[in-house]
Amino acid sequence: MRWRTRTAVALSVGGVAVAGAIAIAIVVASSATTRAASDAPAGPPPDSASESGAVTVRAVDGGADYYGHFEDGLPDDPGFFPIGVWFASVTSSSDTEADRSMGVNTYVELTANSSLELIADAGMHAIPSVPEDGAAGLLVADEVDMWAGPGDGAWTGAYPGDGQVCTGDVACGYSIMAELVDGAPAGLMTVANFGKGVAFWESDVEAQRFLEFTDVVSTDAYWFTDPNICGATEGGWGPGDGEAIPDGECRIAANYGWTVEHLRSLVSPASSKPVWQFVEVGQPFGDGPVVTGAQIRSAVWSGIIHGARGVVYFNHGFGDACSTENVLRDACGDPVREEVAALNRQLADLAPALNAPFVDGLVDVDGSVDVAVKLIDDGFTIIAGATSANDGEVGFTIECGNAATATVVGEDRTIPVVDGRFSDRFPDSDTVHVYRLEGGTCDL
Helix, strand or coil, X not given: CEEECCCCCCCEECCEECCCCCCCCEEECCCCCECCHHHXXXXXXXXXXXXXXXXXXXXXCCCCCHXXXXXXXXXXXXXXXXXXXXXXXXXXXXXXXXXXXXXXXXXXEECCCXXXXXXXXXXXXXXXXXXXXXXXXXXXXECHHHHCCCCCCXXXXXXXXXXXXXXXCCCCHHHHHHHHHHCCECCCCEEEEECHHHHHHCCHHHHHHHCCCCCEEEECCCCCCCCCCCCCCCHHHCXXXXXXXXXXXXXXXXXXXXXXXXXXXXXXXXXXXXXXEEEECCCXXXXXXXXXXXXXXXXXXXXXXXXXXXXXXXXXXXXXXXXXXCXXXXXXXXXXXXXXXXXXXXXXXXXXXXXXXXXXXXXXXXXXXXXXXXXXXCEEEEEEXXXXXXXXXXXXXXXXXXXXXXXECCCCEEEECECCEEEEECCCCCCEEEEEEECCCCCC
């Protein structure tokens, strides 16, 4: 089995951030017992939802205990929600202390000189790209949909920068995924991240095959900072319906939710495995915009509203003004660090709700807002994120329940609920509010 050693640095190609596929040597792993992603827990069956009129209860993708089915995997504790950083270096306890202070609990890919022992000692988790003792999972591949393409051709064993990847002119991305997953240690959770091939360029049938191989999947589409993503042949092949997307409709948090929803729609069987999302925290493209703290927060919540079961921060910056391999630790992260830390604390506090079932059909919205409702304890948690600026107030109508007030989580205020209705302001497309409604769960 051909695994690559972890490299010490992340790279950019032509000014474009490359989120993986950048290690420097090929090694042959010893043969071991292997398993395919099909051996992973299948998730809740399609008929596991319970219904009460038009209101439907839906389990989170894979089921709340999904991670606990793997050997030395991530915690299946309802209080754990994966908050990761991409391709970090962990060489001292000060590194883990800095990241833990930001609310990070998981490393997805690591530099070659990183220590899994330090990560474990800090009570954190690692998903490197080579099998290692103490890892909570294995990153099988990154953006293979782009550098190898959708096809069953023969793989030469080479990675980008090493020479020809596929023999002849036949794409070999499926072959690469199959070989790498077959070589993964038995019982270890496998993870793969994909790029614009799965997000935009490939047919649903082609993209769906890429998602079949691993236990957790994600794709990176950086709507706030990618200088090309609004074009007709990128985002235009996604939410743009074949046309270039105006900035006001492209560079919005709701498109991060679209990306998660698109990936979820391709998973088969439906809802059988978690989809994670990538969100940038710096300037991944030298000639692109710099993301703001408010944009990071709204992007993360949009993905969660649409079903993301984990977030991974792309933590590198390739901008001329501030280039770094670790935005959140370095001075480049000063403008966003406080807001990202506050967001991560809120995610950790709300983890039991994020891992709880969705309640579909409970809330009707009068305004440009996406909503997810969670069933937890004796009430509901409602997460609402604007999809565009809203003039005036947005109205929420609750189909059942006896709540008299909606507590706005983290904002030190409440809103009266009158005749099953309350309203709030969402003045711009980055506005997110989380509400807690006590007073029964409609017998769900």
